[in-house]
Amino acid sequence: MKLTRVMTAPTMSMVVLTVVAAAAANAVPNIVSATSTAPPSVALESATPPATAIGGCRIAKNPNDSFLAESGAVPADPLLFELGQAEWIVANEFIVQFGREATASLELSRVGVDGRTGIDMLDETCARHGVSNIRKLFTSTVAGNDAAQLANAALPDLDGFCVITVDLTQTTLEAAMADFGADMLVTKVETIGIHPFYAPPNDGNYASQWHLSQTSDIDIDAPEAWDTQNGDPSKIVAVLDSGVRYYHKDLGGSGTSSTNPSGAAGNMWINSAEKSGVAGVDDDSNGFVDDWIGYDFVSAPIATCWSGEDCTTADNDPRDFNGHGTHCAGIIGAMNNNGYAVASPAGGFGSGTNTTTGDGVRVMALRIGHSAVSGASEAGYVRMDYAASAMQYAANNGARIASCSWGSSNSGGLAAACDYFIAAGGLIFKAAGNSNNSTADYMCGRADIYSVAATDQTDKKASFSSYGTWVDISAPGVSIYSTYHDHNADASDYVAALSGTSMATPLVAGIAGNLWSQFPTWTAAQVWDRIRTTSESIAAVNTSYPGQLGAGRANLKRALDGTTGGGGGAPLAGKVLLSVLGTPTLGAAGAVADEDIAQYDGATSTWSVYFDGSDVGLTSFAIDALAVLPSGELLISLDIDGSLAGLVGSPSGTTVDDSDIIKFTPTSLGANTAGTWSFYFDGSDVGLTTNNEDVDAITILPSGAIGISTLGDPTVTGLASLADEDIMAFTPTALGSVTAGNWAQYFDGSDVGLSTNNNEDLDAVDVAATGVMSLSTIGAFSVTGVTGVDEDCFRFTPTTTGATTAGTFTSYFVAASRGIPTSANINAVHIVP
Known part of the structure; x- marks a missing residue:
């Protein structure tokens, strides 16, 4: 030495x-x-x-x-x-x-x-x-x-x-x-x-x-x-x-x-x-x-x-x-x-x-x-x-x-x-x-x-x-x-x-x-x-x-x-796409408006802009629901009805209702977003006609059906006693300006502890190919094993789905640990594996 x-x-x-x-x-x-x-x-x-x-x-x-x-x-x-x-x-x-x-x-x-x-x-x-x-x-x-x-x-x-x-x-x-x-x-x-x-x-x-x-x-x-x-x-x-x-x-x-x-x-x-x-x-x-x-x-x-x-x-x-x-x-x-x-x-x-x-x-x-x-x-x-x-x-x-x-x-x-x-x-x-x-x-x-x-x-x-x-x-x-x-x-x-x-x-x-x-x-x-x-x-x-x-x-x-x-939630292997109310500043993504989609990369713990809504006509809207198709096209439902420039295929010209779903086909994404809009799903054709039945969350289910949760308690053909903490499965026979298909219950929130009070209404849903659900609520929530607030996302692993739902909850995406302020609220979510 x-x-x-x-x-x-x-x-x-x-x-x-x-x-x-x-x-x-x-x-x-x-x-x-x-x-x-x-x-x-x-x-x-x-x-x-x-x-x-x-x-x-x-x-x-x-x-x-x-x-x-x-x-x-x-x-x-x-x-x-x-x-x-x-x-x-x-x-x-x-x-x-x-x-x-x-x-x-x-x-x-x-x-x-x-x-x-x-x-x-x-x-x-x-x-x-x-x-x-x-x-x-x-x-x-x-x-x-x-x-x-x-x-x-x-x-x-x-x-x-x-x-x-x-x-x-x-x-x-x-x-x-x-x-x-x-x-x-x-x-x-x-x-x-x-x-x-x-x-x-x-x-x-x-x-x-x-x-x-x-x-x-x-x-x-x-x-x-x-x-x-x-x-x-x-x-x-x-x-x-x-x-x-x-x-x-x-x-x-x-x-x-x-x-x-x-x-x-x-x-x-x-x-x-x-x-x-x-x-x-x-x-x-x-x-x-x-x-x-x-x-x-x-x-x-x-x-x-x-x-x-x-x-x-x-x-x-x-x-x-x-x-x-x-x-x-x-x-x-x-x-x-x-x-x-x-x-x-x-x-x-x-x-x-x-x-x-x-x-x-x-x-x-x-x-x-x-x-x-x-x-x-x-x-x-x-x-x-x-x-x-x-x-x-x-x-x-x-x-x-x-x-x-x-x-x-x-x-x-x-x-x-x-x-x-x-x-x-x-x-x-x-x-x-x-x-x-x-x-x-x-x-x-x-x-x-x-x-x-x-x-x-x-x-x-x-x-x-x-x-x-x-x-x-x-x-x-x-x-x-x-x-x-x-x-x-x-x-x-x-x-x-x-x-x-x-x-x-x-x-x-x-x-x-x-x-x-x-x-x-x-x-x-x-x-x-x-x-x-x-x-x-x-x-x-x-x-x-x-x-x-x-x-x-x-x-x-x-x-x-x-x-x-x-x-803090479960380890993130992929990426989380979020629409967030409140225009929070999210790391490198900067200020994210409610017509935008932010991306959180679990591998690097970093934020970026995935979709800039102001680039494609959404400045007067907020994204209320989101899903991404295997093709990379985005399914989106908006918070209010209105006219969307460039929208094609709507039964009412360029008008879209908040019970409808529209599709965005991108030519570019990120800070410079570009692409085209087309009409995808007409809610009024299949029973979504009241304010309570505005689309609040969408996802693509493992069966290929469209999963939908609504703003209030819905009433659709074939289903009764549904609530806004539930998820319905819509299996289409036709989509676009003339929409048709069948409804079934996919998830009963009250079976697994989601209260019928407004706080625990679902306002963001993603269901993976494995059936694991990522959920967010409109307010603070408390279920077996997990508590959180409206800007958090938690997971449900089902043992059964449908009218009799059972399974277990785990924490997944805790907003505070990812830089989302308490003034924000997750409005839509999609998980990219």
């Missing part, structure tokens, strides 16, 4: 609220109380600005924001500004992405500490602004231990991203960015954001870990899940944080300690090529020298460095000082059943005593922030460029899950790095924040990054947790026991109980690691969909936050078993 620098134990002062010190390798630690004026969960995730005396960089107001509009007052130090949710930026450094021409030249020239590039035009710009240093933000795209797997991935190009350091006595940040941004060799410029860190085992503190198991069963059911899977060493979870105490015996195994950090193994990720390689050599050619246990990306102080903290020089020692990262790491992968400290969802399952090597998922330690002075307190902060570099490192070296418990902004190259990690097949989990408001930061606002809110021991939203329709899932985050580092006493291992969405996030990441261990061939989308769809509903105890806590509380056992029905 080798290191490029001596790793010494730091000494400093900090108090913790509740810690557990471990005196011996296999001892059960005793709880020790310490006086604290600021619990770690507060100090580490506060929104207090860092101090203004900066070492390697300074903190400034973001030039794109108005400070006065935010706060109404100028702080004492004009270089220190708080923006919104504790957003600050580095004042003397920013990101430049050079174009391909410049990047190729830069590779051959002297880019480095003297701030020269060898390109005359750029060097003139550098000289004007006193550029003292230019460093590459990312390594080569395909470098690293996972190069073979990444070779076939469609990865975004990260070449050309550099960090520019300027002299603030010669220029301003705004002037330098504007000058570089105007250069023809530069593609983009970005600021660099600074944000705060947001069989039962015999582990000594397992009994205190309510989030794993408690008598009320408001937990993740970890012990039940461990009988099936407890984590596999082939799965790597990256912890991008304040570093990790990798020599904590519950993380690094019995062979390590503060005096022997190089003995770390356990459940820590070890880069074996570097550990057994030649000192001072990049043995695995991943762009990092001697990175045997992760990497420390902190190369300059973010703010005034807390006494004893390591705030300079990026290196191969990602040890923790702050404690936040160690706590997150233990929540994911502390070694289980080793007689020591705590347990975790993916920590493996030992023999009962602490061992050198663990059998759980591997925790990759990536240090992107440090402890800084915040008034008289200690607080942890991260830089977005450090986070970006770490994200690429994680992807290149085999991590497929990233746990991110800190604030974020679209700066420092972070967006490109997240794109890279996701394109490499990864899942990113992000803390929702501890501001108790509905404001999403940059990463939480992305549909392809999964935001985690925090709940308490009763399933209620934690008092501090942020919330919103952008939240994807919730998890326990109050008084969570995990491993900890106390820089007052480096010689001892500790356990601390902290609270925050910072704790909920690694818990979901650990669940993902366990689940991926059980299903190693699954894609990231499949893993996420299983976690979301098997979550447990917490809506009943969070009525003040409808649709704002994600799919529900994550549950490890249910995820392993594939148990659905309480939270």
